[in-house]
Amino acid sequence: MNKKSILLSERNRNSVQKTGEYISSRVIVDKTTQCWNWVKSIGNDGYGKAKRKGKTIRAHRLSYTFYKGEIPEGMFVCHSCDNPKCVNPEHLWLGSHYENEIDKTRKGRRSPSPGVSHPHTLLKGEAHPKSKISDKMAEEIYILGLQGFNAKEIKLKLGLLICDSSIQRIISGKSWKHLQLDEKHGLPLPQNIRKINASAKLTAQSVIEIRASQHLSVKELSHKYGVSPANISCILKRKSWNHI
Numbered sequence: 001m002n003k004k005s006i007l008l009s010e011r012n013r014n015s016v017q018k019t020g021e022y023i024s025s026r027v028i029v030d031k032t033t034q035c036w037n038w039v040k041s042i043g044n045d046g047y048g049k050a051k052r053k054g055k056t057i058r059a060h061r062l063s064y065t066f067y068k069g070e071i072p073e074g075m076f077v078c079h080s081c082d083n084p085k086c087v088n089p090e091h092l093w094l095g096s097h098y099e100n101e102i103d104k105t106r107k108g109r110r111s112p113s114p115g116v117s118h119p120h121t122l123l124k125g126e127a128h129p130k131s132k133i134s135d136k137m138a139e140e141i142y143i144l145g146l147q148g149f150n151a152k153e154i155k156l157k158l159g160l161l162i163c164d165s166s167i168q169r170i171i172s173g174k175s176w177k178h179l180q181l182d183e184k185h186g187l188p189l190p191q192n193i194r195k196i197n198a199s200a201k202l203t204a205q206s207v208i209e210i211r212a213s214q215h216l217s218v219k220e221l222s223h224k225y226g227v228s229p230a231n232i233s234c235i236l237k238r239k240s241w242n243h244i
């Protein structure tokens, strides 16, 4: 190796180290989702903004390039977690423009039109930029709920990455009311309405299992049984389900 290439590789190493530090000093890891949330500057489109070599670029693209490699021209870096702020390379995948659009439409995530101030309060359903599903998807979820599928089964069937409670709220008719799905397809099943009460999701058997699984943390139990950590604590402390 001649002097010049030694100098270049040295410079390269420094820049790699700097980029790694640059990314890690600007994220907070969500321990539940494993998302690396970009906490510095966020653009109007919801994506993290990074500055490299005097240019502003999207943080998730920087992370992809750094951890996974070059982004081929015309390709998009998509999120499997549907969290635009996330720069965890494990949650990023390369898609074509077409795949990216399909993905965004499927998740109902589109950027608000530029120049519109505070649009969030005015927008309903899929028009809401924080919404992860489209109106059509909400309708499909509702119909599957009517057919007796539960939130977990629906999530699997439709390949959704949203939380059970969002699905639960749709199949019980508590959200997406503006679509008037009950008028179109009939009223939600009574068991779906009951399930809104989180502890009603549990059966006597699962309460017994929870109390027998004290080697697991409250958080792990909450995840496993699909109820809130507060609910699990109440069960463990016998503040609820006392009759069992």
Ligand SMILES: [Zn+2]
Pocket: 033, 034, 035, 036, 081, 082, 083, 086, 087, 088, 091
């Ligand atoms: Zn993520």
